[in-house]
Amino acid sequence: xxxxxxxxxxxxxxxxxxxxxxxxxxxxxxxxxxxxxxxxxxxxxxxxxxxxxxxxxxxxxxxxxxxxxxxxxxxxxxxxxxxxxxxxxxxxxxxxxxxxxxxxxxxxxxxxxxxxxxxxxxxxxxxxxxxxxxxxxxxxxxxxxxxxxxxxxxxxxxxxxxxxxxxxxxxxxxxxxxxxxxxxxxxxxxxxxxxxxxxxxxxxxxxxxxxxxxxxxxxxxxxxxxxxxxxxxxxxxxxxxxxxxxxxxxxxxxxxxxxxxxxxxxxxxxxxxxxxxxxxxxxxxxxxxxxxxxx
Amino acid sequence: xxxxxxxxxxxxxxxxxxxxxxxxxxxxxxxxxxxxxxxxxxxxxxxxxxxxxxxxxxxxxxxxxxxxxxxxxxxxxxxxxxxxxxxxxxxxxxxxxxxxxxxxxxxxxxxxxxxxxxxxxxxxxxxxxxxxxxxxxxxxxxxxxxxxxxxxxxxxxxxxxxxxxxxxxxxxxxxxxxxxxxxxxxxxxxxxxxxxxxxxxxxxxxxxxxxxxxxxxxxxxxxxxxxxxxxxxxxxxxxxxxxxxxxxxxxxxxxxxxxxxxxxxxxxxxxxxxxxxxxxxxxxxxxxxxxxxxxxxxxxxx
Numbered sequence: 007x008x009x010x011x012x013x014x015x016x017x018x019x020x021x022x023x024x025x026x027x028x029x030x031x032x033x034x035x036x037x038x039x040x041x042x043x044x045x046x047x048x049x050x051x052x053x054x055x056x057x058x059x060x061x062x063x064x065x066x067x068x069x070x071x072x073x074x075x076x077x078x079x080x081x082x083x084x085x086x087x088x089x090x091x092x093x094x095x096x097x098x099x100x101x102x103x104x105x106x107x108x109x110x111x112x113x114x115x116x117x118x119x120x121x122x123x124x125x126x127x128x129x130x131x132x133x134x135x136x137x138x139x140x141x142x143x144x145x146x147x148x149x150x151x152x153x154x155x156x157x158x159x160x161x162x163x164x165x166x167x168x169x170x171x172x173x174x175x176x177x178x179x180x181x182x183x184x185x186x187x188x189x190x191x192x193x194x195x196x197x198x199x200x201x202x203x204x205x206x207x208x209x210x211x212x213x214x215x216x217x218x219x220x221x222x223x224x225x226x227x228x229x230x231x232x233x234x235x236x237x238x239x240x241x242x243x244x245x246x247x248x249x250x251x252x253x254x255x256x257x258x259x260x261x262x263x264x265x266x267x268x269x270x271x272x273x274x275x276x277x278x279x280x281x282x283x284x285x286x287x288x289x290x291x292x293x294x295x296x297x298x299x300x301x
Numbered sequence: 302x303x304x305x306x307x308x309x310x311x312x313x314x315x316x317x318x319x320x321x322x323x324x325x326x327x328x329x330x331x332x333x334x335x336x337x338x339x340x341x342x343x344x345x346x347x348x349x350x351x352x353x354x355x356x357x358x359x360x361x362x363x364x365x366x367x368x369x370x371x372x373x374x375x376x377x378x379x380x381x382x383x384x385x386x387x388x389x390x391x392x393x394x395x396x397x398x399x400x401x402x403x404x405x406x407x408x409x410x411x412x413x414x415x416x417x418x419x420x421x422x423x424x425x426x427x428x429x430x431x432x433x434x435x436x437x438x439x440x441x442x443x444x445x446x447x448x449x450x451x452x453x454x455x456x457x458x459x460x461x462x463x464x465x466x467x468x469x470x471x472x473x474x475x476x477x478x479x480x481x482x483x484x485x486x487x488x489x490x491x492x493x494x495x496x497x498x499x500x501x502x503x504x505x506x507x508x509x510x511x512x513x514x515x516x517x518x519x520x521x522x523x524x525x526x527x528x529x530x531x532x533x534x535x536x537x538x539x540x541x542x543x544x545x546x547x548x549x550x551x552x553x554x555x556x557x558x559x560x561x562x563x564x565x566x567x568x569x570x571x572x573x574x575x576x577x578x579x580x581x582x583x584x585x586x587x588x589x590x591x592x593x594x595x596x597x598x599x600x601x602x603x
Contacts, residue, residue: 050467219516
């Protein structure tokens with residue numbers, strides 16, 4: 007592939023989108039601390055994701071011809087193996103998202119290694135290959151996490167929020183071959199739609215955002231990214247944003263992006279390989295101060 | 302969808318494409334005094350909920366009757382007694398009934414014997430209004446404690462609408478091979494989550510603003526359209542003090558009109574849906590989250 011007219015994305019495409027879903031299912035802090043085993047309603051609410059919502063998303067992706075990336079805790083891969091194999095068989099990518107959705111910043115280096123190694127074994131057993139992509143579950147990663155990922159041959163992470171385009175992580179002062187695909191919180195459906203009774207989420211039981219308002223924001227984020235030739239990725243949780251009604255919102259969002267025509271829809275590893283193949287293009291430019299003229 | 306492979310029962314009766322269950326939680330002032338009995342002095346706050354019995358409930362009855370809709374009213378036992386006149390009219394209009402405990406108790410913190418006493422008292426209060434056999438149950442709050450399903454069946458409840466996490470009814474284990482039919486809801490289709498507001502105690506907990514009525518209705522209509530497309534079961538939760546006001550009742554009218562427009566919806570009570578589902582479908586497909594949870598949970602849940 008050769009870079010397009012903008013010099014950044016393949017085939018002359020103006021911008022890039024990595025449509026991505028975090029299939030947490032019932033994993034998360036309540037499973038990590040074991041309290042979920044006394045919360046059957048909460049478990050079933052989480053399990054809605056792999057059980058009902060992921061099949062709905064696969065239908066949507068097939069209809070629209072988009073390949074997506076699914077960040078899936080290995081516990082979910084273990085308990086919904088056929089579903090995860092179907093995701094891969096449809097041409098999508100399944101990537102690492104913890105074993106039980108652990109918060110990496112809370113884990114020692116040894117504990118992070120244990121989570122990564124165990125999850126990679128499950129991926130290899132169930133899906134035939136370990137993951138090459140990583141998205142940090144529930145908040146922050148540990149300062150040593152990027153090094154652990156690079157050591158294990160991960161190609162990319164989609165965890166941080168600090169640029170409009172992918173870049174290569176600097177680890178120990180050296181530019182590494184671990185690519186970051188930044189994921190803006192404005193395209194995280196938790197900020198719009200997630201709601202649980204107990205434990206209360208949002209903490210103040212804030213209202214669910216109106217569907218049309220969320221759709222409008224997401225389209226504005228795409229339009230802006232497309233304008234600057236950026237790379238947009240989403241943090242959509244099937245259990246949150248693929249209810250029967252919200253799946254229609256997702257469909258409208260995908261159709262809005264596809265209408266742009268010159269947008270490259272790619273999986274995380276396709277983007278990472280493109281970035282690694284064109285390293286100079288993706289060196290992070292400094293802020294464009296010299297282009298700014300005071301009034 | 303009404304179409305189904307030959308030899309399997311249709312998902313819904315009489316060629317209906319999808320199912321819609323309109324439920325009313327008539328909790329009245331127990332929303333406040335149930336969890337906190339000392340709040341009985343908060344007259345302004347309590348009056349919000351008394352409004353529901355005085356103005357909201359009759360307004361609902363009128364709108365439902367105009368459209369021929371039979372809803373399902375979940376009522377705590379104490380409210381059945383306090384608002385007897387309202388509930389008699391609810392029954393006379395042909396609506397279904399369900400329990401919310403005696404005083405919106407949290408069943409996950411009650412001792413098992415006390416749970417049984419509360420369920421019996423709640424059931425007895427409904428029997429004063431209508432013949433038993435079709436009463437449902439909606440958990441007022443908290444988790445589903447082990448053994449609750451068996452207790453519900455033992456007392457005479459046959460179905461529940463207490464869970465989120467599916468778009469179709471499913472079965473909750475209730476001991477000895479029995480099951481409670483669950484008709485699950487979604488938080489986004491609850492008018493209280495959308496609109497209810499009180500200064501102190503704070504509702505909602507973080508005092509978020511009252512949103513645009515039109516935008517909330519539009520979100521509900523998205524869910525209705527998604528349900529229609531896939532032939533699912535939608536459960537709407539209304540509260541007389543919330544959408545039974547002159548300014549919001551039109552949201553109820555317009556949602557029901559959208560539901561009734563194409564003649565493809567089976568608008569039924571919770572008992573009708575539960576009884577159809579048990580007879581037509583009998584058991585969950587393998588791999589249902591309830592079955593998975595039974596398989597993997599180290600705790601005794603049922």
